[in-house]
Amino acid sequence: MPSNVDRAIKIGLYALLYAGAVALLVIFAPGEPQVFIYQEF
């Protein structure tokens, strides 16, 4: 039983690591240019 709990915790931590890594990568990876300056006036 303790080994199952240990495994469940590890699975949870790895899953969180993967999900967090993907989210961080999506948010902070270099993206599109953000600066469009309107110059009509």
Add this chain to the structure above:
Amino acid sequence: MSSRNQSHPSRSPVTWGLALVLLFSIDAAITRTDVLWGPTAFENSGGLRLVFPQTYQVARKIYAPVRDADVRIALLGNSRVVLALREHRLERALARVAPEVDAVVSNLGIFGSFMGETEMLARHLEPLDPSVVVLAVGAPDLARRPTHAAGEGPMDLLRIGWRDGPIPAADFYERVDRWLRSAWPLYRFREFAREAILDRLLGRPDPGPPPQDFATRADLFAHLYSDRVEAVQAAYRVWERDGGLDAYASYLEIAGPGHLARRKQRARSREPLTQETPAVVVFDALLARLARAGRPTLVLLMPENPILVDDATGVFHRPGLADAGARLAQQLAAARGIPVVDARGWLTTDRFLDFDHPIFELEDLEQRLAQEILDALER
């Protein structure tokens, strides 16, 4: 299953499945909450002309509206609709005309939007589910190119769609980007999420939102032309005193040299304006999209500066283009049963900032438009 046969936790399918569930949860915790849509410093930084914050604010109005109402009115267009129509003022005008109608106005205009950018924004309307869409258009929108180059336009960050539509993706990568933005909210809003999260983590100073109303034209000028306001004000006074196109052009030489240069450049264009003109094709596709979605729509032919009548030789505009554009818009709208409000002659020159842009505080425009919107609702 014995522990010997179990895969390592890092490679277990259960781990990947759980990671996917967690990713959806993280996505929702960001894109459906104030983490992304709460007040930010970046939207108030960078000045009026930086369009990135404006695109973000428009996305917020669609995906996280502050207020719901029985009647939701969406205004689509570019800088002319941004400058001419204030949401709270149009709501007040609607309340005056029909106090029993609970209406909320979302001005979704974005500076620099060409027809293609407006068509792209219309793809996002589902979450807002507007009761009426007011599509503001003028002949210049139909005559110029249909969209900005990839990587340059104000709608670059909100490109979605499973199919190309009238504005095809520039290449395979942009097409995949559109698909990902369509399917995955966190990816769609990633540039905005980045700034919002950095704001909250770094505690960046927030200069606060710009003023919504201006008591006088001098206040408006001070806001728009802080570095050269006195010269602009003086030139404008000369036009008020002397009148005439030359004095108006001299005022614009100081207030908006970029605007003036573009007007002269566009006036030299001899491109025909027909149903085959690319921006007209996009306009028609936009009408078709709105009609297909069953959204009551009103095409608003935007007010035009009457001083251009004095420009008989066509230095600052193409004589006849406005009428040709209006005829085309009316034809295409009529073919789809969409009513057109012709507001081209509604305003005098003193209600404009330049040749193109009506300014704020236009009670006459708001009052008349409110009535037209209510009429469209009754249809």
